[in-house]
Amino acid sequence: xxxxxxxxxxxxARKALLPEGIDVFGTxxxxxxxxxxAKIGGxxxxxxxxxxxxxxxxxxxxxxxxxxxxxxxxxxxxxxxMANGSYSGHRALERELADFYHCxxxxxxxxxxxxxxxTISGLAGTGDVVLIDGDSHASIYDGCRLSGAEIxxxxxxxxxxxxxxxxxxxxxxxxxxxxxxxIYSMLGDRxxxxxxxxxxxxxxxxxxxxxxxxxxxxxxxxxxxxxxxGLISDVDFITGTFSKSLGGIGGYCASNHPQLxxxxxxxxxxxxxxxxTPATIASTRAALKLLHxxxxxRQQLWKNVHQLYSRLHKLxxxxxxxxxxxxxxxxxxxxxxxxxxxGLLEHGIYVNLILPPAAPDGKSLVRCSVxxxxxSEQMDYVGQSFAELRDSIFQ
Amino acid sequence: MASDYPEIxxxxxxxxxxxxxxxxxxLPQTDLINQLAIDSVKLLNLIMEIEDExxxxxxxxxxxxVQTVQELANLIHQIKSAKQ
Numbered sequence: 001x002x003x004x005x006x007x008x009x010x011x012x013a014r015k016a017l018l019p020e021g022i023d024v025f026g027t028x029x030x031x032x033x034x035x036x037x038a039k040i041g042g043x044x045x046x047x048x049x050x051x052x053x054x055x056x057x058x059x060x061x062x063x064x065x066x067x068x069x070x071x072x073x074x075x076x077x078x079x080x081x082m083a084n085g086s087y088s089g090h091r092a093l094e095r096e097l098a099d100f101y102h103c104x105x106x107x108x109x110x111x112x113x114x115x116x117x118x119t120i121s122g123l124a125g126t127g128d129v130v131l132i133d134g135d136s137h138a139s140i141y142d143g144c145r146l147s148g149a150e151i152x153x154x155x156x157x158x159x160x161x162x163x164x165x166x167x168x169x170x171x172x173x174x175x176x177x178x179x180x181x182x183i184y185s186m187l188g189d190r191x192x193x194x195x196x197x198x199x200x201x202x203x204x205x206x207x208x209x210x211x212x213x214x215x216x217x218x219x220x221x222x223x224x225x226x227x228x229x230g231l232i233s234d235v236d237f238i239t240g241t242f243s244k245s246l247g248g249i250g251g252y253c254a255s256n257h258p259q260l261x262x263x264x265x266x267x268x269x270x271x272x273x274x275x276x277t278p279a280t281i282a283s284t285r286a287a288l289k290l291l292h293x294x295x296x297x298r299q300q301l302w303k304n305v306h307q308l309y310s311r312l313h314k315l316x317x318x319x320x321x322x323x324x325x326x327x328x329x330x331x332x333x334x335x336x337x338x339x340x341x342x343g344l345l346e347h348g349i350y351v352n353l354i355l356p357p358a359a360p361d362g363k364s365l366v367r368c369s370v371x372x373x374x375x376s377e378q379m380d381y382v383g384q385s386f387a388e389l390r391d392s393i394f395q
Numbered sequence: 396m397a398s399d400y401p402e403i404x405x406x407x408x409x410x411x412x413x414x415x416x417x418x419x420x421x422l423p424q425t426d427l428i429n430q431l432a433i434d435s436v437k438l439l440n441l442i443m444e445i446e447d448e449x450x451x452x453x454x455x456x457x458x459x460x461v462q463t464v465q466e467l468a469n470l471i472h473q474i475k476s477a478k479q
Contacts (some may be wrong), residue, residue, distance in 0.1 A: 011467075129452075150454035164447075
């Protein structure tokens with residue numbers, strides 16, 4: 001099969017699964033009105049799939065900071081930090097993130113995907129082992145592949161299974177990097193961090209926690225699962241993204257290990273990527289302050305989460321195991337998921353559609369992302385729409 | 396090939412039948428993806444079952460060179476032998 005024939009096979013598989021005329025995985029957004037509303041297909045649509053957990057994409061402080069940075073430093077850095085230098089904003093954001101986590105140092109990356117790619121491939125290498133949760137994000141899988149280390153999976157959030165796999169490694173557990181996520185993007189459930197920490201200490205391994213979906217969402221100051229559990233000093237490396245609660249794009253790794261800074265010299269995704277733009281860095285710095293002080297935003301976020309989760313639960317939808325800003329509705333077939341996704345769009349609600357093999361256990365998912373700036377009326381309307389669609393989905 | 400190879404192949408086929416159904420014919424030269432339609436995630440989950448069955452660690456990187464049932468059986472045999 002030729003290179004291009006392979007892509008034709010992909011196109012045929014997609015065509016067989018998805019109806020003509022709907023670009024499910026590339027929905028054109030014609031105009032953005034606010035953090036929660038946009039124009040799609042000529043209609044006003046409610047965003048319910050954007051990971052904008054604190055609703056900061058239109059925060060006045062962030063907009064102002066980004067505008068000022070463009071005016072003073074231009075639109076881009078046009079190269080990597082190793083080749084073109086670090087702007088004052090890059091260094092300032094790294095200090096601010098290190099202070100935010102009360103840890104020694106932090107490195108900023110151009111995307112959240114690259115934060116995992118760069119950190120994992122910089123830490124682990126040939127002869128090492130990475131032990132990852134089966135539901136890990138693609139950036140974790142890809143970072144592991146890039147590292148050249150041996151990749152072993154454990155069953156999602158199953159601590160007996162993690163224990164068993166660490167035991168099998170014997171002495172090699174000492175050169176093993178365990179990777180978990182604060183909140184998993186597929187089902188919205190938290191990692192059992194206390195148990196993971198206990199195992200990593202027992203087997204003398206290193207622990208990396210990805211707080212991409214939990215930053216801004218969990219903990220008094222929004223640090224994530226490390227703060228909610230009080231276990232920050234037991235986690236060796238924390239990665240995360242600017243593209244969710246911080247409303248921008250970029251990523252970071254924070255740690256108390258002094259070796260973290262050496263990643264700047266060995267990590268290819270850091271070395272060979274243009275650094276984040278001045279506007280991105282400036283808006284992220286402003287957003288980090290809002291996130292840190294955003295206790296009321298978090299309270300409102302969780303109020304919305306509980307309102308929608310309990311409504312969907314009462315309606316009989318099969319949901320992820322616990323309420324979180326990622327609310328996953330599990331469906332048995334891709335056809336059911338597509339019908340629900342389409343029905344919600346017709347009701348003026350835009351959510352995420354996830355089909356096998358991307359969704360776990362052969363299921364299909366319709367995934368909602370709740371925001372602090374959704375109103376109670378909007379959550380009520382979403383619940384009502386799910387109620388109206390239920391019978392047609394499960395007939 | 397060592398004496399436990401037939402047992403490995405037999406156990407592997409048993410696990411594969413859990414995915415394909417009992418009526419599908421599985422031979423050593425059967426292609427896992429093209430003939431048994433085992434997608435990437437199912438294959439990764441199968442590896443966890445195999446690890447537990449044989450009490451071994453199978454790095455998923457090693458699957459890059461595996462296409463057929465026989466090649467997977469060989470990989471398991473190789474890891475199992477190295478452990479003993």
